[in-house]
Amino acid sequence: MAAHASNTEVVVSSFSFKTGAPEANLVVDVRFLPDPRPLEQQAPSLTGKDSLVEDYIREKCCFDSFFAVLKEKVSPIVGDLLGRGQQRIEFAFGCTAGKHRSVFVAECLAEWLRQEVGINNVRVLHRELSPRSHDEMMNAFCSQPDVDMVEDEAFNASGPVLRCTYYPDSNSMDIQEMPCCQPVTNHAATEQLLGCGLSKIAALRAKRRRECEALS
Template sequence: MPVSVDDRRATPARDRAKTREVLLVTGMSGAGKTSALKALEDLGYEAVDNLPLSLLGNLVLPSQRSVDAPGFHGALAIGIDIRTRDFGAETFARELGRLRADANLSVKVLFLDCDDDELSRRYVETRHRHPLAVDRPVQDGIAHERQLLAPTRESSDLVIDTTRLPLGDLKRLLEGHFGLGDKPALSVFVTSFAFRQGIPREADLVFDVRFLANPHYDPALRPLTGRDGTVAEFITGDTDFAGFFGNLCRLLGPLLPRYAAEGKSYLTIAIGCTGGRHRSVFVAERLAKWLEEQGIGVHLSHRELDLPAVHRKLDVPAKA
């Protein structure tokens, strides 16, 4: 099972309502921290970027704030990374421990990661310098940064890999995991995909439907998608479809309440086939409909049908 989106310490919704939300956003430079902070701001967070760790307590803990200092009483999203003046893994861990010791705070750490090659491509395309590679190749700076951030990544609550993640899907994941206000105990995102393009890195559960009869080999169905009625009829005509889909629902039925009981607020289910246009699309559509019938909040997407969105680029840091 992919672990690119790794939910380490989920907090039940009933506990979140009693505490103030503080989200520390960190990760690899160029992995999308600024985009994440903007999205969180849209969700109602007060966003602060590049805050020195020495001032973290002053901002978050009322007991450390001077009388005339401005107060932030709502949810906070704070960007901290290697560009922060006094950043260090040990210092970060120490300050994180102080915040988590306060019973009035619900503190989580979001770590944004990305493949080295993709990070390098983003820097080259935007002609920005890596903050740790001022006079060295970008790859050297990335390798050094990954080494420095290893302890921070390990202590984070959620890791999101943005290598092939569209900006819209990043916003969706952030809303699912960190959305404020009343929301269902568990929201589910269902996406179809093509195995030849790689498994979605944000997936929690992956199901392979390549065993079903393939409409691609019917010239009349090839240009269509799993959303079309004739393709749906072709797939449901496979004698193995009904048994498979029934078993899939029976598998998920008892699992979803258990995920919710453990405090998990967001689950991503990926359905894959060869090309990501027919079988996986139809099964994802059918599964999303079944989940809605169970009273579960569902988001639906088809990765290969929305290829232009995949090529939208996340931000990279400003020049050092």
């Protein structure tokens, strides 16, 4: 696997379901994990990168069992996409606020990909922690291709889109493939599709900037 990994960028991100899930090859809902937000009463600036949050999550649930199952599911997905010569693989983890549980799991997976899988080019983005991370995620999603190049290969280049649900009671994980976009060969229809998507993205960016300005 490591032979292909040097040419592949793996993006591991965290997000809040309140603002919607990003485009990714695998989206994992980690809201089943214990919510460490009560810790904010004593330390409002805590995030999933802090050891207090890690200890809270590990002590109050069987995180290790979940993460073992997650690695079992992620490993063949990575192997399959690397075998296809995929240049970019994306994993996204979501929770309620996008600042604690999803951040912690994203950091754990990124470390595992680097240390155990042998992928050096792993980038971590926390959408709700940094406006810059949010802009990077949006730019990666909405980079507009040349309309003349939008053919079947262009729509299939990102690989499968999977949604993952973990069931703690049975220590099992259900992964379902989501329907992908169908190729649009008509240039006018393609331009209309891209324009609609970019308009929605611009509106979301503007909303996020207003929120950041209100907090500053």
